[in-house]
Amino acid sequence: MVRTILVFFLFFCSISTTFSQQADHIFKGKILDANTKEQLPGATVRVTELKRAGNARLDGTFSIDKVPAGNYHLQVTYLGYQSLDTVVNISNATTVTLLLQTNTRALNTVDIRTKRNVESEQSAKKSEQLSDNVVNIISAKAIQLSPDITIANVLQRVSGVSLERSSSGDGRYAIIRGMDQRYNYTLINGIKIPSPDNKNRYVPLDIFPADLVERVEVSKTLTPNMEGDAIGGTVNMVMKNAPNRFYVNGSLSTGYNQTLFDRPFQQFSVGAINRKSPYEAHGPDYLAKPEDFTRDNLNYTKKSFTPNAIGNLSIGNRFFNQKLGVMLGGSYQHTYRGYNSIFNPGEYLDKANADGVLYIKHAYVRDYSTEVTRTGLNAKVDYRFNDNNKISLYSFTAILSDAQTRIGRDTLQPAPRTAPGIGQVWYLNRSKFQRQTINSTTLQGEHDLLPARLKLDWSAVYSKATSIIPDLTEYEYDGGFYKDGTKEEPYQHPNILQPYSRAWWKNNDRDYAGYANLAYSNKIAGIPFKATVGGMYRAKHRDNFYQNYNMGVVQDGQALQQWTDIYHFNWTVLNPGGSPAEANNYRADENISAGYAMLKFTVKKLETLIGVRMEHTDQQFDTDVPVTSDAKSGTINYTDVLPSLHFKYMLNNRTNLRLSYFSSISRPGYFELVPYNYKGDEWTERGNPLLKHTTANNFDLRYEFFPRPNEQLLIGAFYKNIQNPIEYGFARTGVQGQLVFQPGNFGDASNFGMELVYEKYIRNFGVRVNYTYTNSSIETSKLKTFNQVFLDPAPLEKRPLQGQSEHIANAALLYKNPKLGLDAQLAWQFTGKRIVLVSPYYGFDYWQRDMHMFDISAEKTIAKHFTVFAKVQNLLNTPYEVYIKGVPDNTVPVPYQKAGSKETLAQKDVYGQNYQLGVRYVL
């Protein structure tokens, strides 16, 4: 695979040498925007007499070789600009600067403040520079060229952002500056959206197809007009807006996953799943019978090769003298993925007269096959009454369906295992289907009440997120190979069926929200200022439904029942009435009301933004547990006052120095407060109604240098002091000695770090690099025994926050050859080692190893408006590896361990490469 990269480099070099050979004269120059002096990569300069043309490259320069000396007519064209006709004299090595005027003025029937090409990289950089706060922006053009098909994957290209993967192996949540997803929030067009997650308020970012966005903004500091519950940062997806002219952008592609070339895709019938539990289908008094539970969804068949289908189409235009703008977009991704995983969870064993030790009991080998259907729909209509009044209606829907087969095998490490090949083997097969939806509809208005002085904008929002996991089921049979000492050869233990369970999850999260902002701009004593006040109110309602049936195994005459196939599995229902009134059946409401005031003024080169935001949180929850139970319902309310102060010192028009302080919060998830009690994959999970919300003080310093409009150098540092961070940890219930996994406040934490972003373009080549150093620290009490008794008090262990890598880096090498219509990118993404799971035991945390991911993508124009593109994700098939420090106490060697290693491999997921090939049409 290293060879692949070498070939790629050689390919670059050969192209560049081919086209830079010396001839008569080389005609060189730059093509720039006449006003902003931005480079215009892709702009065409045509030498009429020679019938030859050149294109501006990534750095805005062009070069045409073998030009004999003489006078030539030049025609310079670029989309969205008035074409330029001029004459030059070429002698020796001539260098010219060609300035193009934007043609927006020609369209100026009403005040069009829309940007020339808001999807472009330059526009993104400009916004970063002008922004009031610390923000990183990725443009649609950058996304299009990147190998990423979901927003989650796009985000990992941003400095300071790393991803947490979902069980399907895809990146799902963004960790911003080492702060995990709970400390961040997600917006669509600046409006916060609810989550379909069955437990949390954060939004899974893999639900959003990447190709419907105009740009993605990651804000790392908050201004008072932003909602205050982000400590890491916010992700804002700005969806495509109505354009100024007829616009079509569509693509169609296909692809496949390398894992599925190597082994078959295991498929079950999604259609066979009962969407409703017997309890829902027949009412609360119904007693479920064995035949109420389906079998087809547990029957796995090998699916023959079916390539992925990915398509998107966006169409927009303006009508009625540009007053009415319409943008419609749709995206559909139907993909098959497979990955293989091993999982050796660490267990703690007590020792006499010694500290406890690590022991591995289970060695799971799991093959995942996941069929994902991702649909996105985007519609925006805006109407401009006049220069001063505009309303728009915006609606976005995302639907993610995920059908996952998990074929598992667990080799038990304790006795009777005495050597590899001997011992218990458990077979566990799971079918999981989940459908998540997010819909957000917003009506917005913008009104210049006093033109250039007083401006009002408002939004009315209805949003809904849903998730359903019907009939989540894993059945099991146990067998293996035993040696009883009577024979040399081990005998095969019969495959004995085991009790199992079937569960139904369903949740809805609905928001009604209103926002209003009033901004007044003026000057006092020559000092321009802008005063803004605003407020918002959101009423959220969430309900959660959970039903679980325990299935027993019917004895087969005078013997234990053996596995033959799913259709011969004779089961009983141990709890025919279901699991009524689980605390998982809950309703939660959250009303947030907030108001803010902020003032922005500029004295000479110093821009100051000062303000305060007040947020009042009013939460309540209600569960179905009986009135005699603790924490059946509860109300929680609190008010936070969140001041902030941002300075931007404009050293010159290319350089900013920013210093900011803001105060922010993070609220616990609704589910975390509810006294649920859910037996999960590995642990019992429980809620914590006494959980406190997190508060933080954040400081940022950033130096920004924009040498040219699409180039930048950003150097920043941050410090966060976090009170009551919420981390998941283990607590003892006091009941049956059970340890439960629950959210808790484990004292205060600090988090500091620095960021570096650098972008540079030289002719056809560009390089983008970012690096983030993060150092967070929290001290929590851990369980540790000596001589089989817990140390009391429990020892404190200092560690980074869960999910925080000390080092995160990205690098992308870009190549653009306008002549060939070729764009290519090689991307490297590095996530340094980090804790992915905090253990309750001292020193047993689960660490993810350093991970280097390489992706490559390229596109080439093949005809007018048509481009072909190819993407390969995970070029080197990098595994995701998790380890526990220390060597296990097992006497029989644990599988997949490196001899002599001081670490225990706890998890290794191998995803395989993903290939994508497609064609795009842009008008």
Next chain:
Amino acid sequence: MKKILFKSGLVALTAISVISCKKGSENVEISKPLLIVGQSISDTILPKLDGSGNAIPLKGTMLAGKTYHIKADVTINQGDTLYIQPGVTVLIEGDGQSAKTSPTIYVNGSLVSDGSKTAQNWFTVMETSTVKKSNPTYKDDAANDPAFKGYWGGFQCGPNASLLLLRWSHVEYTGSTWGENAKDYGAKSGDAKFTIFMNSTGAQKGSLIVEDSWFYGSKDDGIRPNNIYMSIMRNTFSKMGGTGGEATNIKDGVYGDMAYNLTYGIATNGLKTSGDIGKPMVVNIYNNTVVNCGFRQTKATRNGSINTETNAGGFIYNNIIVNCKAGLRISYASEKGKPSDTLNTMYNNNLTAIGRGNAMGGAEQYMVFIEPNQFTQKQSYDLNGYVNGPVASNGTNAGTNTANDSLKYDPMFVNYDMAAMSLERNYRVNQIPAGADFHLKSNSPAIGAGVFATGTGKNAYPKKASAPSLTQYGFPMKVVAQGGTFGANMSAPNKDLGAFPTDNSGNQHTY
């Protein structure tokens, strides 16, 4: 505990019950005072409802000779006592279909079921046309045997329950599912209830005294306490656990004795102790007879007779294990268990007999003297066919079982042919055969093989000065109140092995 009783008010009336005991060859019967605690409960339909339809908590005295019907969950509040005179029948009207239709007795105070040999108490299901009771023809049919239907919810004790005492009482058909209050008991809605669950997380450890009682039929575990003091003596357990479950599954923080119990046809182990990481427990297990256990457990390695794991300690002596899936196990690690507290564990003088004439394997279920690669070793005075092997660095023993030693250690029960009961699938029978007598014939190797208070040599009481818990708690440990109506009637280790020694001092049950 006594304070609570005085608070409730003790009323002594005319004598109607008698205490019987054997003094050598004389039969002596001396009357016992009638006891009424608080008010008599004369209504036999329970629970009574208040004006708004809520169940009124139960306290006072259930009267001898009466049959009470429990139609819905009943609760004994913290500080209250329910005293059940000898000769009371409690019929629970449950069908095992859901938590709502399967009543449970919740004990947050004290419950004393004071049955006697001649006036036994009953807690059983009310038989109807659809709720059938089991009968002796169900010998090995867990799928259809009503014993495993879990018709009602047993005794579930809250964190401050102070005493649960069952004496000469029958408890049958427990194991209905948890409903909406499951989380208060650390359970999951939909899971089966244990026959007796007790977990003192309050300031004081409660006491569990179960003696001379019968447990017949449960869906999952029988007695499963945490953090209490206990004495479980001279009881009979059969048909416990449908496809998994133990007769007693004693958890962390429990101190006490289990002795002279017969466990017959239990799904997994007859007697199990299992603490938790960093949380020890000490329970002495002596003079029990464990027969036909471990064959309904679907998981392969959960042992099947007497099992200790995860920080459990205690003296384990004088037990007889016959035709079980495996003999005594002091665990190092099983798929669930973690290492026993070997420092505070002593075991010896146990007899294990298996009746299978040839090697096991294939579809046949495993039957071994000792599961190798755990801590367990054959001790100096043990009677079994295990040959100790090398001891690994972690303390486990890689020994072997001698297949030819089948039947060699037959304890020679008076009326129970262990050889015949090992043939075909007889080892799986969970109904105690009528007339079975687990006393010892005169030629039994179990006679005189046990440790006892005045014994010497191989019969000497064990001592281990280096084991702090064993030294502190003793053998037997007597951590619950001793004697009287509200205390335990302890039986000390006998010179003979098993629950039915030749001096007839142990288990008084007949079958």
